Amino acid sequence: MNSVTDLTHPDMSEVSLTGILFALSDPGRLEIVRELADGPLSMAECGMTHPDLPKSTKSHLMKVLREAGVVRNDPEGRGRRLSLRKDELDAVFPGLLDAVLSARTV
Amino acid sequence: MNSVTDLTHPDMSEVSLTGILFALSDPGRLEIVRELADGPLSMAECGMTHPDLPKSTKSHLMKVLREAGVVRNDPEGRGRRLSLRKDELDAVFPGLLDAVLSARTV
DNA sequence: GGTTTGGTTCGAAAGTAATGGAACTATTAG
DNA sequence: CTAATAGTTCCATTACTTTCGAACCAAACC
Numbered sequence: 001m002n003s004v005t006d007l008t009h010p011d012m013s014e015v016s017l018t019g020i021l022f023a024l025s026d027p028g029r030l031e032i033v034r035e036l037a038d039g040p041l042s043m044a045e046c047g048m049t050h051p052d053l054p055k056s057t058k059s060h061l062m063k064v065l066r067e068a069g070v071v072r073n074d075p076e077g078r079g080r081r082l083s084l085r086k087d088e089l090d091a092v093f094p095g096l097l098d099a100v101l102s103a104r105t106v
Numbered sequence: 107m108n109s110v111t112d113l114t115h116p117d118m119s120e121v122s123l124t125g126i127l128f129a130l131s132d133p134g135r136l137e138i139v140r141e142l143a144d145g146p147l148s149m150a151e152c153g154m155t156h157p158d159l160p161k162s163t164k165s166h167l168m169k170v171l172r173e174a175g176v177v178r179n180d181p182e183g184r185g186r187r188l189s190l191r192k193d194e195l196d197a198v199f200p201g202l203l204d205a206v207l208s209a210r211t212v
Numbered sequence: 213g214g215t216t217t218g219g220t221t222c223g224a225a226a227g228t229a230a231t232g233g234a235a236c237t238a239t240t241a242g
Numbered sequence: 243c244t245a246a247t248a249g250t251t252c253c254a255t256t257a258c259t260t261t262c263g264a265a266c267c268a269a270a271c272c
Binding site for chain 1 (some may be wrong): 133
């Protein structure tokens with residue numbers, strides 16, 4: 001019960017706008033979100049542009065995004081499946097994710 | 107030369123999306139932004155719902171918003187005029203501010 | 213000029229977040 | 243069963259943020 005494979009995800013009714021904005025306010029986390037916008041990825045596939053990033057650090061970035069309600073992190077085979085909670089976020093905060101994703105990178 | 111009355115404001119070419127998201131990710135700062143969305147205010151008019159907030163703290167919140175490129179802070183008489191840089195932000199990050207301002211408060 | 217008003221900045225203390233190595237867990241492959 | 247793989251969690255360290263009093267500054271009024 002509540003093993004490491006079954007990570008908790010907040011219900012959209014309890015995610016806060018400021019929590020989401022904070023999660024997106026880190027360049028590393030934002031880059032992950034941009035990658036996931038094209039579809040789900042495993043932990044290893046995600047962040048390939050930073051091959052030297054320690055996995056504990058990447059795991060922590062994911063945790064912040066997950067706890068803010070931005071991404072899902074589900075078991076898949078021996079790894080994990082990371083996915084953007086786009087439809088749910090769009091329903092609660094219309095236009096926010098699109099505005100962020102379509103914004104200039106620099 | 108750069109007296110306390112002449113605060114610096116970043117050019118929109120050098121404001122970052124993550125910097126803006128971070129500035130908006132604090133409930134107190136976000137509330138200030140919501141107030142300024144209805145038009146410019148003086149420091150005293152702004153944040154009337156928190157009368158016991160020390161002025162140094164409020165000044166610091168404003169500084170973060172100003173340095174992120176979210177608000178302007180110009181001298182006006184013996185006080186200051188705080189204003190949202192809405193048109194400029196809309197031009198650089200279309201839809202972002204509207205999405206944030208129209209989002210649910212809770 | 214002096215004083216009041218409306219703020220900014222400085223500095224220190226407390227709180228919060230990021231980082232990464234080491235230990236742990238779960239799944240698959242052999 | 244054992245080993246390898248793919249990740250999470252724990253913990254300590256460091257870095258950054260927040261908070262607020264005290265000092266400071268500039269404009270307006272007398």
